[in-house]
Amino acid sequence: MSALLSVDHVGVRFGGVQAIKDVSFDVASGEILGLIGPNGAGKTTLLNVISSLVKPSGGRVMFDGETITGRKAHTIARRGVARTFQIVQPFRNLTVAQNVAVGAMFCDAGRSATAVAEACTEAMEQVGIAGKRDFLPSQLTLSERKRLEVARALATRPRLLLLDEVMAGLNHAEIERIIDLIRAINRNGLTIIVVEHVMKAITAVCHRAVVLQFGEKIADGTPDRVLSDPKVVSAYLGDRYARRQVAQGAVA
Amino acid sequence: MSGKRQLILATVLLIAALAAPAFVGNYWLRVLTTVFMFGVVAQGLNVIVGFAGYHAFGNSVFFGIGAYATGIGMTLGLPVWVAIPVAVAAAALIAAVLGWPFLRLRGHYFAIATVALNAAATEVIINIGGVTGGAQGLPLPFSSLPPTLLYRIIYFAMLATLVLATAIVFWLSRSRLGYALRALRDSESGAEVMGVDTVKAKILAWTISAAMTGSAGGLWAYWLTFIEVGTAFDISISVRGYIMMLLGGMGTVIGPVIGAALFQLVGDAIWSHFSGIHNLLLGALVMAVVLLVPQGVLDSLSRLRPPARRPRRAAEA
Ligand SMILES: Nc1ncnc2c1ncn2[C@@H]1O[C@H](COP(=O)(O)OP(=O)(O)OP(=O)(O)O)[C@@H](O)[C@H]1O
Ligand SMILES: [Mg+2]
Numbered sequence: 156m157s158a159l160l161s162v163d164h165v166g167v168r169f170g171g172v173q174a175i176k177d178v179s180f181d182v183a184s185g186e187i188l189g190l191i192g193p194n195g196a197g198k199t200t201l202l203n204v205i206s207s208l209v210k211p212s213g214g215r216v217m218f219d220g221e222t223i224t225g226r227k228a229h230t231i232a233r234r235g236v237a238r239t240f241q242i243v244q245p246f247r248n249l250t251v252a253q254n255v256a257v258g259a260m261f262c263d264a265g266r267s268a269t270a271v272a273e274a275c276t277e278a279m280e281q282v283g284i285a286g287k288r289d290f291l292p293s294q295l296t297l298s299e300r301k302r303l304e305v306a307r308a309l310a311t312r313p314r315l316l317l318l319d320e321v322m323a324g325l326n327h328a329e330i331e332r333i334i335d336l337i338r339a340i341n342r343n344g345l346t347i348i349v350v351e352h353v354m355k356a357i358t359a360v361c362h363r364a365v366v367l368q369f370g371e372k373i374a375d376g377t378p379d380r381v382l383s384d385p386k387v388v389s390a391y392l393g394d395r396y397a398r399r400q401v402a403q404g405a406v407a
Numbered sequence: 408m409s410g411k412r413q414l415i416l417a418t419v420l421l422i423a424a425l426a427a428p429a430f431v432g433n434y435w436l437r438v439l440t441t442v443f444m445f446g447v448v449a450q451g452l453n454v455i456v457g458f459a460g461y462h463a464f465g466n467s468v469f470f471g472i473g474a475y476a477t478g479i480g481m482t483l484g485l486p487v488w489v490a491i492p493v494a495v496a497a498a499a500l501i502a503a504v505l506g507w508p509f510l511r512l513r514g515h516y517f518a519i520a521t522v523a524l525n526a527a528a529t530e531v532i533i534n535i536g537g538v539t540g541g542a543q544g545l546p547l548p549f550s551s552l553p554p555t556l557l558y559r560i561i562y563f564a565m566l567a568t569l570v571l572a573t574a575i576v577f578w579l580s581r582s583r584l585g586y587a588l589r590a591l592r593d594s595e596s597g598a599e600v601m602g603v604d605t606v607k608a609k610i611l612a613w614t615i616s617a618a619m620t621g622s623a624g625g626l627w628a629y630w631l632t633f634i635e636v637g638t639a640f641d642i643s644i645s646v647r648g649y650i651m652m653l654l655g656g657m658g659t660v661i662g663p664v665i666g667a668a669l670f671q672l673v674g675d676a677i678w679s680h681f682s683g684i685h686n687l688l689l690g691a692l693v694m695a696v697v698l699l700v701p702q703g704v705l706d707s708l709s710r711l712r713p714p715a716r717r718p719r720r721a722a723e724a
Contacts, residue, residue: 207602228599236602244597246590248658257590260583261602311601 158217159184159346160315167200167370174200176370177214182315187337187347189357189378192367198350199241201367202317205348206238207231218315233262237313239304240318241350245292251303252288254322255279258310279294280309282336298329305336315346322353332361354382410462410580413705417573417661420668424566428559436562441632442671443565444623448648448657449663450572451619456649457657458585458611459612460592464645465521469498470530470615471622471640478545478634479538484532487550491625498621499614506610513595522642529640543634547628561630568626569664572619577660579615587660654696656703665704 158181167175175197198243203209205216207228215224215298223231224381236257242390246254252275259266259274267333279285282302284295292300301321308316318337322330330353337360341347351357357378366374374381382386427439448470455463476497480490509520532539539545550557579585587608590598599605628634647670648663655666677688700707 208596208600227604228596229602229604232600232602240597244594246593246597249586249589249595257586257598257603258601260586261604281691307601 157183157184159186159219160348161217162201162205163215163217165201165211165216166206167197167204167209168212174370175204175211175367178367178370178372179214180365180372180375182346182348184346185341185344186363187341187349187361189353189361190348190350190367191354191357191364193383195369196367197370198367199319200370202238202319202348202350205231205317206236221375226244229261232311235262235312235314236317237262237308237311237315238317239301239319239321241323243292243300243304245300245303245307247292249297250289250381251284251306252279252293253309254292254303255306258307262313268349274310274312278306281309281340282306283332298325298332301325301333302336305333309340313345315348316340317348317350319350320352321343322351322356330356413659413661417664420661420664421570428562433555433558436558438671438675440558440562440565442668443562443569444627445648445651445671446569446664447565447572447619447623447666448644449570449651449667450576451616451623452645452648452652453576453657453659453663454579454588454619455612455616456581457652457659457663458588459609460588461517461609461613462518463521463613464518464618464649465525465618465642466620466648467640467642467645468521468525468646469502469620470624470627470630471525471528471532471636472498472501472617473621474628474634474639475532475539475624476544476621477625477628478540478547478553481547481629482538482545487629491622491629494625495618495621498624499618502609502617503614506613507606510606510609510613525640525642525645529636532636532640542636544633547632547634549632550629558630561626565623565626565630568619568622572622572662573661575615575619576663580660584608584611650693650696654693654700654703656705659703659705662703662705669704 157305160182162178162180165175165178166173173216178201182322190201192198204211207223207226211224215222216238217223218231218234223234223236246257255275255278256271258278259271261398276285279288282305284302284306287295287299292303295303305318305321322333325333334356337347337349340377342359349361361378363376364374364378365372366387374384374387376384418584422711424439424443428436431439448466451469452463452466454580455461455466473494477487477490480493481487505524509517532547533542535541552560579588580690587603587605588599590601590603591608595605624639651666651670652663653666654670655664656662673692674689680690
């Protein structure tokens with residue numbers, strides 16, 4: 156098992172807040188890793204470290220055998236790390252197609268205009284927003300906006316995709332659809348880190364899950380094992396998930 | 408307004424501008440030259456503000472640098488056609504060098520930094536003295552050409568500069584750099600994680616912007632034959648350019664040109680009829696424009712037609 160990404164003793168400090176404490180884990184090539192934890196656990200911060208939007212105060216990140224810590228965000232993107240944002244950040248004055256084109260345009264400087272258009276159409280079709288290509292992001296539903304984020308990331312033709320809560324705020328049918336999408340893009344060999352609060356999605360798509368709490372890694376293993384780990388259940392899922400499990404059990 | 412209609416409008420305006428000197432007197436020649444000059448300043452702002460979203464209120468600094476570098480170059484014996492390109496290069500170089508620290512500042516900090524730069528440049532020119540003329544101002548060598556010919560040459564040079572600036576903006580609107588700038592304007596980190604080297608794109612934009620503004624300043628100095636820091640680095644040059652850009656529609660290709668023409672011509676009409684209260688009326692007009700046509704007149708004009716092809720999903724969603 157070769158590690159595509161290694162997070163090696165990473166720590167992040169924001170003023171007095173230690174948002175990430177000495178976190179280490181590997182992601183194997185072709186793997187879907189779930190990154191879970193309660194609100195404020197540091198999941199987004201960790202993705203920000205990997206894509207270099209946040210500088211770690213300690214440790215390093217290796218991608219494909221090379222240390223990428225300290226590199227500029229755009230060079231990391233060009234090496235094949237793409238991501239979505241928890242709070243979607245579309246280019247609001249560009250159409251859907253133009254939004255996606257930016258991803259296709261800059262991650263491979265040699266790409267011709269036709270190749271850009273092809274990569275762009277392919278990414279839009281993959282997530283199912285090709286019909287909205289001339290719309291502005293403000294004219295999309297939340298689900299479509301989340302999928303636009305994914306399309307923009309896919310258009311860069313990444314090797315590692317970081318998804319930050321692409322299911323938050325979506326209904327059941329929309330979540331099923333994203334789950335299918337994640338499985339489909341993984342089948343093409345893409346390695347994915349999924350940050351999600353929707354537990355059934357974690358168990359459905361992830362090969363492995365890492366749990367963060369207060370910036371520390373408290374569990375790492377298969378989703379089933381991790382989710383039944385008493386430490387995880389009490390510390391993280393404690394209230395919310397355990398109660399919901401009970402409630403769902405009662406209904407069923 | 409669609410690209411095609413903008414192109415038709417631009418062509419019509421260009422033909423009119425080429426023909427105008429045959430029909431108009433000195434007064435209108437001067438007014439139109441001023442329109443072209445501000446059109447160039449507005450296009451310069453369009454590149455950095457309209458495309459990149461960085462509010463360079465102090466861009467007049469490059470007007471002043473263009474003017475002074477031209478003045479100094481000509482005083483040192485350079486012919487005008489060498490002095491102005493050298494001045495443009497100087498303005499561009501200064502933007503490229505200062506862009507590195509300045510364009511790391513986001514939002515209002517950048518805007519304030521450009522204003523401070525403009526003020527600092529004024530002090531530098533005064534305190535250097537000598538070849539800059541210091542606080543006394545700098546007279547440029549007189550041209551031996553007869554005034555009627557000279558003013559026509561300056562008219563066409565200013566027009567050519569405006570056409571070139573507009574052509575650059577047209578290229579930008581379709582180029583990768585243009586995409587990079589519009590992307591980072593809407594989300595800087597969004598652009599970065601999609602592979603856009605935002606610092607490089609912003610520096611390039613400001614360099615292009617400075618070159619445009621500097622060329623307007625250089626021609627202006629040659630036209631006036633006497634320059635002072637107070638008028639060359641007058642912050643109201645960029646404020647006016649800014650209003651013109653907003654009026655015509657920022658981020659569009661010919662909007663800033665239309666804005667410059669409207670603002671300058673209307674301003675002139677107001678000046679001649681209501682000389683006492685013209686600033687008040689102009690101010691009221693500006694507020695009306697910003698409130699009533701926030702996307703600029705080009706956009707408002709195209710909205711007068713039925714929006715046949717505009718997607719209407721927003722209402723359903
Ligand atoms: N730029 C920042 N400056 C200061 N503190 C920050 C910053 N970004 C995050 N934090 C803090 O770091 C901690 C981790 O935040 P982070 O957003 O990574 O959590 P998260 O796991 O993604 O939470 P959520 O599930 O709510 O998205 C929080 O305490 C947060 O307030
Ligand atoms: Mg988060």
